[in-house]
Amino acid sequence: MSSGGSGNFLLVPIPEYPLLDCVPNKTVKIAVLGASSVGKTALIVRFLTKRFIGDYEANTGALYSRKVTLDVEEVSLQIQDTPCVSLQDDEGLYCQEQINRSIYWADGYVFVFSITDHSSYRTIQPLYQHVRRIHPSGNIPVILVGNKSDLLRARQVPAEEGETLAASLGGVYFETSARENHDSVHNAFLHLCQEVIRSFGSGNGEKRRGGLHLARPKSPNMQELKRRFRQVLSSKVKSATTL
């Protein structure tokens, strides 16, 4: 696994909601991962703003943070956009260090490929293995998104291949068009957020974070423990970045 990239990417300040605004134990952290130009940024922007961004700008990985209402539940949602990963000739994965940090930080993952680009589809399996190496235990809430479904004539990945791959990752497959519609994108993100919240309830968060030796806060004094949790996590991320 090669790494590169610099800057305290993940440690950019996450806008803190005033304590009274923080939705206790309902902070959902999602990382959006995939190859170049598959539509990671466009999907996030469509989900959060209902708008489509037509121009292409290689993304450096922005963090979006806001409260959203999913069904009737209000959650503090943080979505980490990430720079592209790429397959190398030996089918190894080039994944910048800053992407590792966002994988380490996230509770759930959106794996994105473009249905018009088979190599972006082939990137998903090694990318998923990489995430598993960082989170070896517990199940990790994931969804697989085949984007650009509006470009039917340019399709290179049949829907069945998406379904098969999603099943092997333990997630659900969604075909979306960030360009054409909001609902397909919203349903995909909504599903993942619900899976993440479910994983908190199942204690999976504790099992998964067991690898970090950080018990998921259970006490009534959630805010204090969450503050400590965040501190320990960010110091862990800091030490991880000095690797």
Ligand SMILES: Nc1nc2c(ncn2[C@@H]2O[C@H](COP(=O)(O)OP(=O)(O)OP(=O)(O)O)[C@@H](O)[C@H]2O)c(=O)[nH]1
């Ligand atoms: N036709 C079509 N174009 C799309 C769709 N989603 C994104 N695009 C376009 O594809 C290009 C790449 O979109 P981005 O959102 O920048 O892709 P990205 O994965 O963030 O790209 P990287 O910065 O390389 O990681 C842009 O020109 C988008 O306008 C879609 O659903 N349909």
